[in-house]
Amino acid sequence: MNSDTSGPTRESGEGKNPRTGRDTSDARRGVISQVVRRSPNMATRQLILVLVVALLAAACGNAVPAISSPVTTQAVTATPEAVTLKLAATGGFAPAQVDDLVASIAERSKNAVQIEVVEEPDFMSFVDPEKWIIEAVGSGDVDLGWVGSRAFAELGVANFNALTAPFLIDSYELEQAVLDSDIPGRMLEGLDELGVTGLAVVGGGMRRPAAVNAPILGADDYSGITFHTWRSSVNADTIEALGATHTAVTGWDRDEGLNAGTIDGYENTLAFFAGKVALAPYISVNVVLWPATGVLVANPRMLDGLTESQRRLLEEAVAASVERSIGLANVDAEQLAGICSQGGRFAEATGPDLQSMRAAVNPVYLRLAENAETAAYIAEIEALKTTVSPEALTIPDGCTGESPIGEALVAQGTDDPGLLNGSYRIEWSVAELVTVLQMSEAEAQDNAGVFKLTLENGRFEYVWEDLGYHCAGTYGVSGAHISMVSSSDLREWECGTDSLGTELVNAAWELGNGQLVLSDFSMLNAHSPFFSVFLGTKPFAID
Numbered sequence: 001m002n003s004d005t006s007g008p009t010r011e012s013g014e015g016k017n018p019r020t021g022r023d024t025s026d027a028r029r030g031v032i033s034q035v036v037r038r039s040p041n042m043a044t045r046q047l048i049l050v051l052v053v054a055l056l057a058a059a060c061g062n063a064v065p066a067i068s069s070p071v072t073t074q075a076v077t078a079t080p081e082a083v084t085l086k087l088a089a090t091g092g093f094a095p096a097q098v099d100d101l102v103a104s105i106a107e108r109s110k111n112a113v114q115i116e117v118v119e120e121p122d123f124m125s126f127v128d129p130e131k132w133i134i135e136a137v138g139s140g141d142v143d144l145g146w147v148g149s150r151a152f153a154e155l156g157v158a159n160f161n162a163l164t165a166p167f168l169i170d171s172y173e174l175e176q177a178v179l180d181s182d183i184p185g186r187m188l189e190g191l192d193e194l195g196v197t198g199l200a201v202v203g204g205g206m207r208r209p210a211a212v213n214a215p216i217l218g219a220d221d222y223s224g225i226t227f228h229t230w231r232s233s234v235n236a237d238t239i240e241a242l243g244a245t246h247t248a249v250t251g252w253d254r255d256e257g258l259n260a261g262t263i264d265g266y267e268n269t270l271a272f273f274a275g276k277v278a279l280a281p282y283i284s285v286n287v288v289l290w291p292a293t294g295v296l297v298a299n300p301r302m303l304d305g306l307t308e309s310q311r312r313l314l315e316e317a318v319a320a321s322v323e324r325s326i327g328l329a330n331v332d333a334e335q336l337a338g339i340c341s342q343g344g345r346f347a348e349a350t351g352p353d354l355q356s357m358r359a360a361v362n363p364v365y366l367r368l369a370e371n372a373e374t375a376a377y378i379a380e381i382e383a384l385k386t387t388v389s390p391e392a393l394t395i396p397d398g399c400t401g402e403s404p405i406g407e408a409l410v411a412q413g414t415d416d417p418g419l420l421n422g423s424y425r426i427e428w429s430v431a432e433l434v435t436v437l438q439m440s441e442a443e444a445q446d447n448a449g450v451f452k453l454t455l456e457n458g459r460f461e462y463v464w465e466d467l468g469y470h471c472a473g474t475y476g477v478s479g480a481h482i483s484m485v486s487s488s489d490l491r492e493w494e495c496g497t498d499s500l501g502t503e504l505v506n507a508a509w510e511l512g513n514g515q516l517v518l519s520d521f522s523m524l525n526a527h528s529p530f531f532s533v534f535l536g537t538k539p540f541a542i543d
Contacts, residue, residue, distance in 0.1 A: 083310060084114045085143040085302065088133045094204050094294050096328040097321065098146055101296075105317040113310050113317075118142060128231050131155060134297065138195030143302045149201065149293040150232035155194055159187045161368055162377035163201070163293045166238040166361045167354075169381060170288035171390030172330045175203050178381055179322065187377070188295075196297040200318050203326035204292030205269030210280040212264050215345075217284055218353035219243060219360040225264035228254045235267075237364045238289065242357060255279055255497050259490035268292075270335040275498035277342040278488055281403035285336075285346040285393050287354070292329070332393055340399035347400060409501045411485040413476025417458040420477060420509065424516045424540035425452045436537060453516075453540060460484055462495075471495040473504075482509045482518070484531075499527045507536060515539040 089098050102115045130151035137145040149160035162168070162183075169175050178184070179201065188198030209216045209227070216222060222242035229235035231248040239246040247254075247263060257263030258279040265280060267289050273280070296318060303311060336346070349357075369375040428451070433444035449466030455475060462471045472492040475484045487493045488501030504527050508520040517539045521532035 082111050082114050083306065084116055085314075087115050087117050087144040087146060088136055088142040089117055089146040090129045090133070094146065094202065094292065094325075094329070097202055097204070097294065097325050100324055100328055101146075101318065101321040104321045105314060108317045108320070109310070109313040113306075113314055115144070128154065130230075134194055134196060137297050137299050140299050140301060143299050144199075145196070145297045146202075146294055147297070148204075148230065148232075149295050150230065150235060150290075152191075152194075152295070153233050154231060157191065157194060158371045158374055159190055160201070160293070160295065161234055161371070161374045162381060163187075164232065164234050164290040165368055165378055165381075166234075166289055166364055167358050168378065168385075169291045169293075170206065171388065172203075172206065172326050173388040173390045174381070174385050175206075175291050175293070176326050177384045177388055179203055179326065181380070181384065183377060183380060191297065192300075194297075195300070197300045197303060199296040199298050199315070200322050202294040202296060202322055203329050204294050205271055205329040206288045206332065207267045207269055207290055207292055208273075208287055209265055209267050209284050209289065210273050211282045211284075212258055212261065212280050213282070215282040215284050215347035216265055217287065217347055217349040219356040222360075226257070226262065228257070228263050228266035234364065234368070235290075237367065238361050241361045241364050243360070256490055269329075270332045270339065273344065274335050274339050274342075277339055277344040278405055278500040279490070279497055281342075281344045281405045283339070283344060283346050284349060285395060286348045287357070294325075336393065336399065337396050340396055343403050343405035345400055345403045346395045348395070405488070405501070409485050409488065409503065411458070411474040411476035411483045411503070412478075413458075413483060414478040417455070417475060417477045420455045420475075420482065420511065420516070421457060422516070423452065423454045423543035425450055425543045426534075426538055426540050427451075432538075437533070451534065452543065453535070469494045475505075477509075480508050480510070482507060502527060504528065504531050505535065507532070514542050516542065 087098070087102075098117060102117060105113050105115050128151075130147035131154060133142070133145040133147050134151060134155060136142045149163045152158075152160050163178070169178060184201035187201060191198045211221075211225075214221070216225075216227075219242055222239070222244040225244045226247055227239045227242075227244040228247050228249065229239060236246045236248065244264075247257070249257065254263060254266055255276070258266065269292055270283070273283060306314065340346070365378070368378065428448050430441070430444040430448045433439045433448060434441060439447065449464070452463045452465055454461045454463075458474055458476065460473055460475045463469070470492070471486065471494055473484060473486040475482055482505065483503060484505035485503045486495070486499050486501060490497060490500060493500055503524055505518070506522040506524055507518045510517045510519070518536045521528060521536055523529065523532075
């Protein structure tokens, strides 16, 4: 067990952004900085949703609603007698389930119990954020924690190891059967040594392998590659038993490794892959390594301080949320078409392939069986497995074979892109952000500054000068319209892995009177609203 309890481990240097090496110990917390720093799957999507609402309201002549910080906290409306509990959760882990829990508690308690979700530490920048969360709950720094079940083994508690035994829980039907049994209740006992109380085991998505160059379908495919999982001894033992080199670097370093070719594959849910298709487009659709089961823990002193009514409401809300958790996680079939449209390609392992992988990890099961309680749980889950009939995913037509992602998308145009060569800038003041985008004063202070756009012979670079982030790509000019496509190279594109190699802007342009004006934006995809607001709300001045 790691004796360091000072906080989560950064593999790229304490206080530094692992992508850029820049200091982030006092990182800005406003909306824009969060979109860049945090998981694109969550932060960008939520900000885009807010901006879409704002744009629609403005278009209809209505007042633009206030934009509050969508990432660091989610809180329900306060009432004088309410108790507010802080829940720490890693940003990309089970966002739908976390949101459902917050809503469930608010509804059932009529705001007598409120939840403030604190997504710290930034899970993409740390190797072991869940260790920090568990310890923060134990110390009372936060009241509740939502972590992956894998995290406890790293703290010396083997209670949940059976949940992530390789290839054991490989369907939502089996995961539901486990949650419906008394196994979770027994697993939650014995967390006292960590200073926390277990409230629930929560269902999560099925985690599959995705690869950069070709699908990983059998034990032979792991030989000689480097494969990433989050920190877990069971995960690491599994990957090494399959023949690969295991790595548990930060999320940012994982993405850079996938992009650079130093990491060949990683595991996660289809919902997560949907935001990072360009990094590893080959997904083994019927190979489930383990589920993303979560564990909700609480500080025991906080629980003792609740009134009987508050505690009952909390427990009822948690139970109701657990019942819905697998339904919220099981969105796999919905993800297939979207992943395919982005260039993702699916493949299925054969029966012998699946058997070869299960045989390869037998040493992992032997080590797990050294703990009698874990061995018993595995036996119970194997028995439950014989009682369920999983529903297989159907790969859409045209979504197998070679991915087109290796062919970098380049902006096209009929005219000379040099027509727009130049350097242009927008400066957002605090007052403008408050008035135009309805940010709070604090958010506006965090995000005010200069945004610079450079266009040169078909290449663009968009720089947030105060934050130091660079986002480059290609552009094309066709008459009075400009198309802008983000780079497919993560080293050039710091604006989120979910928008790599994507057409972001298709708009009208007008150059004159010392200004570049972009207008009439086409809503091409989920990223378009964000770029239409920040590139099209006000004119660029010629620098």
